[in-house]
Amino acid sequence: MQETISREKALTLLRAYNQEPFHIQHALTVEGVMDYFARELGYSEEADFWALAGLLHDIDFEQWPEEHCKKAPELMREGGCGEELIHAVCSHGYGECCDVEPVHEMEKVLFAADELTGLIGAAARMRPSKSVMDMEVSSLKKKFKDKKFAAGCSRDVITQGAERLGWTLEELMERTILAMRSCEAKVAAELDALLN
Secondary structure (H helix, E strand, O other): OOOOOOHHHHHHHHHHHOOOHHHHHHHHHHHHHHHHHHHHOOOHHHHHHHHHHHHHOOOOOOOOHHHOOOOHHHHHHHOOOOHHHHHHHHHOOEOOOEOOOOOOHHHHHHHHHHHHHHHHHHHHHHOOOOOOOOOOHHHHHHHHHOOOOOOOOOHHHHHHHHHHHOOOHHHHHHHHHHHHHHHHHHHHHHHHHHHO
16 A cells, blocks of 8 residues: 555645634544554554544535535545545545545445544533543443434444444444544644644
8 A cells, every 4th residue: 555645645635625623623633643543553654644544534524414425535636545545535435425435444344433533522522521431331331322412423333333343332432432542642732833
């Protein structure tokens, strides 16, 4: 797997189409989560590539929600991204907004972790600590079962994501919480620096 553009260029590209702090925070979080999983699953040499896919996965969502994963290839090609990275980014919308199937393990992780980071983030904001550092799988499972909570986070996609990876739902939740813990402070610091 080839890293096609620098992280700095990728961040500039993301920010060209994303101004909402919420969307930038989500992009940085999924970037950190993907970096964690790359190292955790034995793909350390590809960690930068995994992280770039996480950073850019929603590049088109803020301005073109109706064309999510359809507008992304054009924006990414203009920004100098390679086809492998474009495929990875688009594959996280498989079955929802595009027909690019997640094939590589990295794409399956992105597919599974994207929606789940949203749910975990929403659950963390409800906690007194506002953090994932003290979150347990048991409390996340309650939020997962409550369909009204963070209703925009598709439970079907999260469940499918776990199945594609051959993991239980609980295992996916536990690993994604750990992944988010690994980058929570860094994401908060970078978001603060970017917005202030």
